[in-house]
Each structure stands twice: as C-alpha cells, then as structure tokens.
Amino acid sequence: MRTLVISDIHANLTALEAVLDDAEHSNTGPFDSAWCLGDLVGYGPYPNECIERISQLPNLECVLGNHDAAAVGSIAVDAFNPDARKTVLWTQEKLTPANKEYLANLPERVNLEYITLVHGSPFRPVWEYLLDTRTATISYEFFDTPYCFVGHTHLPVLYYLPDTRVIAQLIVPEHISQMTLAPRAILNPGSVGQPRDRDSRAAYAMLDLTDYTWEWHRVEYDIQSVQERMRQENLPERHIARLSAGW
Ligand code: ZN
Numbered sequence: 001m002r003t004l005v006i007s008d009i010h011a012n013l014t015a016l017e018a019v020l021d022d023a024e025h026s027n028t029g030p031f032d033s034a035w036c037l038g039d040l041v042g043y044g045p046y047p048n049e050c051i052e053r054i055s056q057l058p059n060l061e062c063v064l065g066n067h068d069a070a071a072v073g074s075i076a077v078d079a080f081n082p083d084a085r086k087t088v089l090w091t092q093e094k095l096t097p098a099n100k101e102y103l104a105n106l107p108e109r110v111n112l113e114y115i116t117l118v119h120g121s122p123f124r125p126v127w128e129y130l131l132d133t134r135t136a137t138i139s140y141e142f143f144d145t146p147y148c149f150v151g152h153t154h155l156p157v158l159y160y161l162p163d164t165r166v167i168a169q170l171i172v173p174e175h176i177s178q179m180t181l182a183p184r185a186i187l188n189p190g191s192v193g194q195p196r197d198r199d200s201r202a203a204y205a206m207l208d209l210t211d212y213t214w215e216w217h218r219v220e221y222d223i224q225s226v227q228e229r230m231r232q233e234n235l236p237e238r239h240i241a242r243l244s245a246g247w
Contacts, residue, residue, distance in 0.1 A: 001032055001033070001208065001209040001210055002030070002031040002032055002033075002206055002207070002208050002209075003031060003032065003033045003034065003035055003206070003207045003208075003209060004020075004023050004031040004033070004034040004035070004057070004204065004205075004206060005034075005035050005037070005149060005187075005189045005204065005205040005206070005207055006019060006034065006035070006036050006037070006054075006189060006192050006204045006205075007036065007037035007038060007039065007119075007150075007151025007152075007188070007189055007190070007191060007192065008037070008038070008039040008065070008151045008152070008154050008190075008191035008192060008193060008194060009036070009039065009040050009041075009044075009050050009054065009191075009192045009193045010039055010040075010041065010042050010043040010044045010067065010191070010192075010193035010194045011040070011041045011042065011043060011044030011045060011046050011047040011049075011050050011091065011193065012043075012044040012045075012046065012050070012192065012193025012194065012202075012226055012243075013044075013046035013049045013050050013053065014046075014221050014222050014223075014225055014226045015192050015193045015202040015219075015221045015226070016050055016053060016054070016192055016193065016202075017053075017221075018202055018219045018220070018221035018222075019192050019202050019204045019217075019219055019221075020053075020057075022204075022217065022219045023204065023206060023217070026206070031058070031206065032058060032059060033058055033059035033060070033061075034054075034057035034058060034059065034060050034061075035060075035061045035062070035110075035117055035149065036054055036057075036060065036061070036062040036063070037063055037065070037117060037118070037119055037149055037150060037151035037152075037188075037189070038062070038063045038064055038065025038066075038067075038068060038106070038118075038119030038126075038151055038152070039065030039066065039067045039068060039119065039151060039152070040054055040062075040065070040067075040068055040103065041067055041068060041071050041091050041095070041103070042065075042067025042068075042070065042071065042084070042087055042088065042091060043067070043084075043087055043193070043194055043235075043239050044193050044194070044226065044230070045226065045229040045230045045232075045233050045235060046229075047071070047091050047094055047095055047099070048094065048095060048096055048099050050193075051095075051099045051102055051103065052099070055102060061110045061112070061117060062106055062110075063106060063107055063108060063109060063110055063117050063118055063119050063125070064103070064106035064107065064108050064119060064125075064126060065119040065120075065126065065151065065152065066079075066119065066120070066126050066127055066152070067088070067091075068103045068106060069103075069126055070088045070091075071088060071091045071092055071095060071100070071103055072092075072095075072100050072103045072104045073092065074104070075126075077089065083236040083238050083239060086235070086236055087235055087236065087239065090233065090235065108125040108126055109122075109125045111145070112145070113145075114145050114146050114147060115145055115146075115147045115148070115149060116143040116144075116145045116147070116148040116149070117148075117149050118148065118149075118150055119150065119151050119152050120150065120151075120152040121135070121139050121142070121150060121152075122139050122142035122143040122148050122150075123138065123139055123141075123142040128152075129152055129153050130150055130152070130153060130157075130159065130186065130188070131153055131155075132170075133159065133167055133168050133169070133170050134167075136159035136161075136168040136170070136186055137159075137161065137166075137167050137168045139159075139186060140161055140168070140184060140186075146183035146184050146185070147181060147183065147184065147185050147186075147187065148184075148185075148186045148187075149186075149187050149188070149189070150186060150187070150188050151188060151189070151191070152188075153188060153196070154190065154191035154194055154195055154196035154197070155172075155188060155190060155191075155196055155197050156172070156173050156188060156189060156190030156197065156203050156205075156216055157170065157171070157172055157173070157187075157188045158170075158171040158172075158173065158179075158185055158186070158187050158188075159171075159185065159186040159187075160182070160184075160185050161184050161185070161186075162182065162183070162184070168186070173216045176216060177215060177216055177217075178213060178214070178215045178216070179213070179214055180211065180212055180213055180214070181207075181212040181213075181214050187205070187214065189203060189204055189205035189216070190203025190204070190205075190216075190218075191203055192204060194239075194242070194243065195246045196242075196246065196247050197246060198245070198246045198247060199218060199246045200223060200243065200244055200245065200246035201218040201219055201220050201221070201246075202218065202219045202220075202221055203216070203217065203218055204217050204219070205217065223243050223244050224244075226243060227240045227243060227244070
C-alpha cells in the first residue's frame with residue numbers, strides 16, 4: 001500500500017505533472033492512494049488544471065488550505081500581503097464554478113485510523129504555521145493519532161516526539177532519502193509548486209503503510225515555462241522570481 005503525499009501545489013501544473021510522473025514510474029512501483037495537504041491553488045498560473053488533475057488521483061484524501069479558502073471567498077483577501085492578494089483575486093476570476101465548488105467542499109481536517117491530515121497545524125488546521133519545535137510540541141495535544149501530516153510552510157521537515165521526550169525534535173531531511181516512521185511524529189512533505197528551502201525542485205513524499213516507510217523525494221521540472229506563463233498572466237514578479245531560487 002503506497003500513498004503519495006503532496007502539499008502546496010499552488011497551481012503549478014508543470015511541477016505537479018513532474019511529481020506524478022516520478023511517483024508513478026519509481027522503481028518501487030506506482031501508488032494506490034494519494035493524500036493532498038492543501039493549497040491546490042494560489043501563486044501559480046494553472047489553478048483549474050491542478051484541481052482537475054488532483055481530484056482524479058486514486059483514493060484521494062484532500063484537505064483545505066488557506067489559499068484554497070481565499071480562492072472561494074471564505075477568507076477575506078485582506079489577510080494576505082499585496083502580491084498574494086493580487087494572485088487570490090486573479091485565481092477567483094479564473095476558477096470555474098465546478099472547481100470553486102470542489103475547493104469549497106474540502107474538509108479542514110481528515111482523521112484516518114493512524115494519521116491526521118491538516119494543512120497548517122492540528123490546532124488551527126488552515127492557518128497556523130509549524131515553524132519551530134515549541135509550536136510543534138504544543139500541537140501534539142491537538143491530535144490523537146500516532147502521526148499528523150501537515151503542509152503550509154513549504155519546508156520538508158519532521159517533528160519527532162517519542163514518550164521519552166518533552167520537547168519535539170526537529171529533523172530536516174537534507175541527507176535522508178528514506179526512513180521508517182516511529183510514533184509520534186508530525187511530517188511535512190514539502191511543497192510541490194513553490195518550495196521554500198532554497199531547493200527549487202518540486203518536493204513530495206511516498207509512504208508505504210505496510211511498514212511505515214517514508215521516502216522524501218525531489219524532482220526537477222521546467223521552471224522557466226511556468227515563469228513565462230505567469231508573466232503572460234501578469235502575475236507578481238516576486239512570485240515568478242522565487243520559483244527559480246526556491247524561497
Ligand atoms: Zn502554501
């Protein structure tokens with residue numbers, strides 16, 4: 001049972017296709033299910049295409065991100081900085097009614113038997129950023145499962161809190177490609193469409209539920225073609241530039 005874990009696609013279809021291609025053709029075989037941790041849209045130029053591609057993934061579980069909520073008007077645009085706001089308005093204009101409805105119906109939280117799925121944190125599923133061990137440690141009070149998968153920060157990271165510890169330990173998977181998970185852990189697969197760890201490649205993870213093996217993956221994609229499309233659509237230059245630097 002292999003599960004593809006993706007987050008923060010941000011309307012970057014080219015990065016998404018590269019991830020799906022890599023995941024489907026990996027030497028350990030294709031995946032049986034897919035979990036998406038939110039922010040399907042926002043920043044990038046292909047919001048409809050990304051929703052349509054993701055919604056067709058096998059046995060999909062998908063939660064709502066803050067950009068998804070903004071795109072359907074359930075979060076005020078004032079909550080975003082001026083550049084992000086411009087993209088929110090652009091996305092609202094582009095989305096088809098069917099795709100808006102799809103986003104509007106996404107749950108904020110999915111509780112599976114052993115794993116909780118949220119976008120930001122188990123305390124505030126749509127908005128809270130898990131950026132430090134203190135916030136992560138407090139988060140453990142807000143989910144009951146051995147594992148919680150999050151997105152939102154666009155940083156691949158693992159917060160580990162076994163019974164023997166009081167403060168969660170932060171592990172950045174820079175030189176790890178595969179690990180066996182142990183309870184309790186909060187994991188972020190990184191961002192497909194807008195990585196922010198100074199590595200411009202698309203990030204995703206593959207989880208094998210039979211033995212809880214978690215693989216961190218990075219995939220190159222045609223960043224320039226996405227940037228060209230963003231320029232054609234007159235999207236903010238800052239969001240175009242950051243894709244090639246990975247911040
Ligand atoms: Zn995001």
